[in-house]
Amino acid sequence: MNPSPLSRRRFLLGAASLTSVPLLTSCVGSGSGGGGGGEVSSTITLQSSVQDAGPKAALEQLVAAYAGVGAPVTMNSVATEQFRAQLSTYLSSATPPDVLTWYAGSVANSYAAEGLLLDVSDLWTGDGACAGFSDALRSLSTSADGQAIFVPTSYYWWSIFYKRSAFEKWGIEPPTTWDGFIALCDELKGRGVHPLTNGIGTTPWMASGWFDYLNLRINGAQYHRALLAGERSFTDPEVAAVMEQYARLIPYFHPNQTSWDSQQAVTPMVNDEAAMYLVGAFAMQYFPADQRDDLDFFSVPTIDPSVPSAEEAPTDGYFAAAASDNPDGAKALMSYLASPEVQAQYIAKLAEAGSGSLPTSPDVDTSGFAPVVQKGIELLNSTQELTQFFNRDSSDALQTTADAALTRFLADPTDVPGQLQAWQTAAQQVFSS
Known part of the structure; x- marks a missing residue:
């Protein structure tokens, strides 16, 4: 498009x-x-x-x-x-x-x-x-x-974008809790609507958006930065908890996400075939001009209320x-x-x-x-906190390890411990180089 x-x-x-x-x-x-x-x-x-x-x-x-x-x-x-x-x-x-x-x-x-x-x-x-x-x-x-x-x-924000007209047509409201978000995804899927879209084909770094936000909501910005700085391990139980929640989302993604890039991923939202997209505000330009005024967003809901609020803002x-x-x-x-x-x-x-x-x-x-x-x-x-995005809070080299690890995980989430160990091994090579 x-x-x-x-x-x-x-x-x-x-x-x-x-x-x-x-x-x-x-x-x-x-x-x-x-x-x-x-x-x-x-x-x-x-x-x-x-x-x-x-x-x-x-x-x-x-x-x-x-x-x-x-x-x-x-x-x-x-x-x-x-x-x-x-x-x-x-x-x-x-x-x-x-x-x-x-x-x-x-x-x-x-x-x-x-x-x-x-x-x-x-x-x-x-x-x-x-x-x-x-x-x-x-x-x-x-x-x-x-x-x-x-x-x-200058900066820009990441959030879960949606179309107000589509939510009105489906009779739904933006969720305010994580359980409410999962329930909304279940409802949409049951009605034949893909709850989530993404484009990780030629832009595999888009898979890191959900990893970042889940880590921020579960473990907080301080832990997130420490992990990306090599001060913590991808084999930590804290990261396993992130992947557990990420696995819950996999059935809700449009099956074509591996074929699309970040721009092409807006297509099912344009056609009301998908409901929501976790993406940076840059994606608004990808929508047709007559749909941009229809766009709205909500922040990824809180998972642990004791964790300080944080948003991705490159x-x-x-x-x-x-x-x-x-x-x-x-x-x-x-x-x-x-x-x-x-x-x-x-x-x-x-x-x-x-x-x-x-x-x-x-x-x-x-x-x-x-x-x-x-x-x-x-x-x-x-x-309370601003983070940058995976590669900006770490490095382009570490982003490459995330691209490989998360692509494998999204294709097959059955061996999270093994995948996290492989991710940590690749990350150690980056930090030791």
Whole structure:
């Protein structure tokens, strides 16, 4: 299917036009010396992994416009995978970029542990650009030693999406408990409706969505992060408990999930052949334009009330190199990019490209946002913990082990202990490499 992109009018409040001025480009580096040594450069270097045409153009224009209110910025854009491979080199260079795009989570924390990221705690206090951000975002952006090392500027939410018209036709309501969710799946299946859809064919990482949420609901965000960091084992009884609940869901998935990717998986929902889809807000763009206003969602219900609430919210933003020649300039640029005015412009441009991204600043005017988007903002602002998604909270290499393990499990859940042992063996190879 080829859905038309989400419109700016429908999805987000219109924002001011982006100022277009020439953009400087050059090689990585911002002067001689590191960590404040040598002459401070007046030009700030931004290393960017943003490659999608709309977001890239928006960021280029915003960064170029910064020259009118701050220092000139040299922006270097490289392919995402190249950026990922060279990130360690960028940060450990004697002349690193001052500011880098990336995302919150384990990668940022690991570089902070090596002393490679600039402490930006002052941006989170007093009149700092991030001072009013949610506690969950603050926690997500803080290193193990208590330093703020990240400035989040956009994120999106995961939830169980459904069509209001379909629920009304079937005479059902979104469940509020886990037992109620299972009962609803049973009812739908008995009526010939596939309760759940998913697309794990060429996008096998989609199977991790349910694993993440079940782990968050049963064991909590702290355990989840520890597991994905190699501090706990996939053979733990806590993980077995997750798989026990996951196994309950298998009969409810559309049998074609192994043939579809994440986009194709919306097809049975479009046709009212399937009822619900645990997916990120990015999937809204996959629905026909005349069905997007019909979309709604509910969070994966609580399983253990004693476990703090947590939501998956992949979060993008910026960190700065500890060895930057211009730390004050780096923090000034990040403050600008985190400001509500600039976030509003950037998010509006993302919406034109079909993104479901949300602003992290509570001061962005959201009154014109679509109701479903406002609900997404409320969800993320009210939760106690934010996680990122399996690969962002671990690594792409560990994601590959999850893809293999969960694909095997969904095909045959009869030997969970053996499958978890195989998963742990593969995970150990990743952590030891």
